[in-house]
Amino acid sequence: MINLERDLLTELPAAPDSVDSSELYQACISGLNVISELTGIPPEKVVRGLSEEAKRLKELKKVEKSAPDLLISRLALLPTTLAYSGTKRDPSEIRQKAFEAISQISTARDRTYVLR
């Protein structure tokens, strides 16, 4: 079991008691699994890479990027990096999976933040 909450979602503000934030958590887990499935990189290494990215942005550029934003950024670029890398995978499958995951995270995030 990946400790995504500890490694990645620590920056996500806790939702008030009345709001169930598990939808956003589940959407992030789905997005993480999509990245892992499409790249073949184990989920824990994807988490480590994204955490590294967050640290780097904070230290070098003083930019705070939330976990959903980190995941959406990576997912949005995935059809480009996979196409560029010459994968055998069907580009339409890549696009469908990546963008479905983005939509889920975006929707869940907007709903969570609106409710908060």
Next chain:
Amino acid sequence: MSEEIRRYYDQQVVQEAGITGAGLVWFMGRDHLSPSYVNRDEIALNAGLWRLGASERCLNLFQAMGIRDNELVLDVGSGIGGPGRDLQAAFNSQIVGINLSLNQLISLRQLSRLANPDNPSYTSVINADVQALPLTPTSFDHAFSINVFYHIPNPDLAIAEISRVLKGDGRFGLDDWFLTDQASDRTIDTLRLKWSTSPQGFHRFSQITNLMRQHGLRVTWTFDYTYEAAAFLTEERFGRVFDQQVRSRLIEVFPRLYQYPGYQPAHAVLAADQLREDILYMGEVYRNGQVVYRQLLVEKF
């Protein structure tokens, strides 16, 4: 630049041809998917000329290889064929491209026909894996590979195969980024994630040269682009040009390239900025000595 060539690189033409296999990277280097590392102001500070910078680097390798007219050359990991088209224009070579992605090969054919309808580059293209080439032994005068090897899971197999298909005095030109012995596991994992290589992607320079020797290939020439790449890929140079000349274009084309339910303009911004960050990270690893960008010329002995 002639009108035909200008049209060839025009986005309208690309949309007509339905080019796939490059994604947003097309809007930076066109059909050259490898980066421009030329740091001279006239190229580095003009994103419209970054393709020319990548082309200049490839031609540097082709010249060192001493390719003559009409020789049969294997393009290992041809992608969408930018380097091969430059090679054919310069040396009139017969080029066979092999590539894992069928979509990239379809784009390669379309672009080659657009660039030169009467004599399209690439004699043939083969959808195959360099780790198991469906080619007869000693059949190619030369082979080259531009910015591909870091994607290959098993370079041992790939180098053995390239050596097998080269003729007795054949030459292999390799252009790529390599890990140094200082590269940390964390850096390697980050590079693999950022550039979607296989989980075994990115290789140490020392490992590659050892494998060359093991498979009967002798390194006769190297050219190092690390310093130039490190100087170009900074906030002040690449970052500034990207922001002024590239970023808005990427944000504009993103929803046209990728249409999906729930699209928000913020997604295009995140994708463009992620690409910027990933490229600037290249500069960091060149500057901190964990990665080098080199060209090698090897001969079969």
